[in-house]
Amino acid sequence: MAGKLLLEVITPEHLLLSKQVDEVIAPGTDGEFGVLPGHAAFLTTLKIGELQYKIGDTWSYMAVLWGYAEVNPTKVTILAEIAEKAENINVERAAQKVAEAEQRLQTGGLPSDLKEAQISLEKARLRKKIAERTRR
Amino acid sequence: MPSLQSLRRKITSVKNTQKITKAMKMVAAAKLKRAQDRILSARPYAHKMREILANLSRRVNRSAHPLLQKRTGNKIEILVVTSDRGLCGGFNTNIVRKAVETLREHEGHGHKVAVSLVGRKSRDFFRRRNWALRQQWTEVFDKLSFEHALDIGQDLTEHFVKGTFDELYVIYNEFKSAIQQRVIVERLFPIEALETDGTAAATLGGSYEYEPDEEELLEALLPKHFQIQAYRILLESSAAEQGARMAAMDGATRNAGELIKKVTLHYNKTRQTAITKELMDIVGGAEALK
Numbered sequence: 001m002a003g004k005l006l007l008e009v010i011t012p013e014h015l016l017l018s019k020q021v022d023e024v025i026a027p028g029t030d031g032e033f034g035v036l037p038g039h040a041a042f043l044t045t046l047k048i049g050e051l052q053y054k055i056g057d058t059w060s061y062m063a064v065l066w067g068y069a070e071v072n073p074t075k076v077t078i079l080a081e082i083a084e085k086a087e088n089i090n091v092e093r094a095a096q097k098v099a100e101a102e103q104r105l106q107t108g109g110l111p112s113d114l115k116e117a118q119i120s121l122e123k124a125r126l127r128k129k130i131a132e133r134t135r136r
Numbered sequence: 137m138p139s140l141q142s143l144r145r146k147i148t149s150v151k152n153t154q155k156i157t158k159a160m161k162m163v164a165a166a167k168l169k170r171a172q173d174r175i176l177s178a179r180p181y182a183h184k185m186r187e188i189l190a191n192l193s194r195r196v197n198r199s200a201h202p203l204l205q206k207r208t209g210n211k212i213e214i215l216v217v218t219s220d221r222g223l224c225g226g227f228n229t230n231i232v233r234k235a236v237e238t239l240r241e242h243e244g245h246g247h248k249v250a251v252s253l254v255g256r257k258s259r260d261f262f263r264r265r266n267w268a269l270r271q272q273w274t275e276v277f278d279k280l281s282f283e284h285a286l287d288i289g290q291d292l293t294e295h296f297v298k299g300t301f302d303e304l305y306v307i308y309n310e311f312k313s314a315i316q317q318r319v320i321v322e323r324l325f326p327i328e329a330l331e332t333d334g335t336a337a338a339t340l341g342g343s344y345e346y347e348p349d350e351e352e353l354l355e356a357l358l359p360k361h362f363q364i365q366a367y368r369i370l371l372e373s374s375a376a377e378q379g380a381r382m383a384a385m386d387g388a389t390r391n392a393g394e395l396i397k398k399v400t401l402h403y404n405k406t407r408q409t410a411i412t413k414e415l416m417d418i419v420g421g422a423e424a425l426k
Contacts, residue, residue, distance in 0.1 A: 008184070012364070015180040030348055042345035043192065045356055068357060070188045079184055 005037050006075045007053055009062065011083050017062070023054040024076050026069050038073050045069075048122050050130055051078065061086040061130045065123060089131035097124035140410065143403040147396060154392035160223065161385035168314060168378035175311050175371040182368035189361050193327045195344050201354040202297045203362075206326045209302035210247045213270065214238055215292075215324070216262070217308035217369060218255035219377040220277050225384035227309060227317065227377055228257040234319050235307050239267060250301065254288070254370070270300065277374050285367030293362050296325045308369050309376035315383050317376040324365060 007024055009017040024035045027049020046069055051062040067080035101121035105114065138146075198204050216235045218228045235251070235258070242249050253259050253272040262269060271291060276284045295301060304325040309317040346353050 010181045010184050012178060012181045014177045040345060043188070043353060043357075044346065045348065045353060068188070070191070077184055077188065079181065079188070 003037050003074070005035065007078070008076070009051070009064070009078045009080060009083050011080050016080075016083050016085065019053075019055065021053040021055050025050075025052040026076075026078065027051065027064065028069070035071055035076055039071055041073065042071050043068070044071075046078070046080065048119075048126055050126065051083070061133055063089065063126050063130050065126075084127070084130075086130045086133065089127050091128065091131040094124055094127040094131055098128055100124075138406075140403065140406055143399060143406060147399050147403060150392055150395050150399065154389055154396065157385045157388040157392060161382055161389060164224075164378050164382035164385060168375065168382055171371070171375035171378050172311065172314070175368070175375045178368055178371050182364050185361050185364050189327055189357070192344065192357075196350070196354075200350060201358055203293060203358040204327060204354070207299075207302040209299070210245075211250070211299075211301045211303075212242045212247045213250045213252060213295075213301035213304045214242075215252045215254065215304060215306045216258045217306065217373045218253075218258035219373070220256040220275055221377075221381075222257060223384060224377055224381035225387075227380035227384075228255075228261075230317075230319050231307055231309060232258060232261050234321065238305065238307065238321060254373075270295075276370065277377065280370055280374050282363075282367055285363050285370055288370075289359065289363035289366040292324070292366070293359055301325070306369055308373045309380070310372050311375035311379060314379045317380055320372075322369075324362070327361075 004020040004022060005024060007017065007019055007021045008015070022037075025032055026035070027047055028044045029047050030044070032049070033044070046064055046067045048065045049063075051064045052059055053062075054060075063082075063084045063086070064078060064080040065082040067078060067083075069079075070077045098121065101117050101124050104117040105121060193204055196204065198206055214235055216231060218231050222228065239249050239251070250268040250270045251262055252270045253262060254274075254276060256274045259272050259274055273284070273288060292304065296304065302325075303323065306320075306322045306324050308320055308322075310320045312318050
């Protein structure tokens with residue numbers, strides 16, 4: 001093992017996570033990417049998606065909504081607009097949000113409203129998925 | 137000797153002043169708490185952002201994006217960040233003094249200087265001076281939000297790209313602790329490249345790969361960077377301001393207390409003297425009647 005990666009997740013509100021991890025999978029705009037220690041340096045934007053990281057043999061999950069990731073051989077920095085740890089997400093609330101957003105999409109309206117609804121649906125689905133994953 | 141009545145009036149007036157300063161101190165303390173929480177939680181993000189940018193600008197070609205360029209021109213702009221309100225000790229004076237110093241220094245080097253302002257107090261000062269004022273933002277601290285930073289960030293990036301200035305320095309108070317502020321002069325434009333020696337550069341690897349492509353990424357990242365930095369600076373200043381005000385008002389309350397003590401003592405002495413004098417008169421009168 002080539003050592004560990006320092007994973008830092010930072011949002012405008014606070015430093016959410018700073019840990020030594022073995023592997024990171026993050027949602028880049030051009031698709032998910034995995035990072036192992038020693039990865040070549042690169043910089044990418046993030047979309048709405050799931051951030052996964054492995055410490056030892058256990059995987060942990062986190063929701064990230066937009067942002068940037070900087071990858072260095074020994075360090076991954078995630079600057080997210082919004083990020084939530086799976087254990088902090090309320091499943092019921094997330095499920096409710098999914099339903100709300102779906103309904104909004106169905107009732108229709110201005111294109112800008114629809115787009116907004118689409119985004120919030122995506123956000124809500126993601127939250128729900130991640131929260132359910134840790135439940136199991 | 138002042139009359140008893142005027143002394144009484146003086147005591148009441150100082151007591152009232154003390155009440156006000158005490159109340160202002162309380163208000164500042166409450167606001168400080170909120171401002172402090174905000175800056176402390178915003179700092180990591182802003183610092184990380186700067187780190188990434190510093191790292192980035194070392195690797196990429198500076199001509200890759202207009203916001204990255206480093207021009208050799210001599211147009212300097214100073215962004216002076218003060219508060220909107222006074223009564224906060226040396227908070228604004230320190231900033232203004234440093235600003236004038238910096239301006240003179242750059243003028244001495246033959247640079248062309250201009251000033252932009254945040255806060256009413258710096259406006260009051262620079263309005264009467266001969267430096268060119270480019271832009272001013274006032275009344276931002278009452279309800280400080282990211283919108284203000286957005287506004288400032290946009291204005292600055294726009295003018296940097298247009299070539300209104302080649303370098304921009306920000307002068308603001310950094311929040312060190314509730315009772316300590318530090319005057320900071322920080323260069324915002326052009327972006328400072330990370331200083332690294334050979335070994336550090338080796339471990340960091342060569343150039344970046346980008347996803348999506350370089351242009352798109354820089355386009356998203358750079359304007360954001362300046363907004364975030366502007367936001368951080370505003371938050372720093374606002375927390376520092378409340379800290380300074382709290383300290384200043386605490387001092388004022390204490391001084392008022394001392395003054396009250398002194399005047400009260402004087403008042404009592406005067407009253408005593410008056411009573412004694414009256415007694416002497418009565419005794420003297422009674423003697424004369426015998």
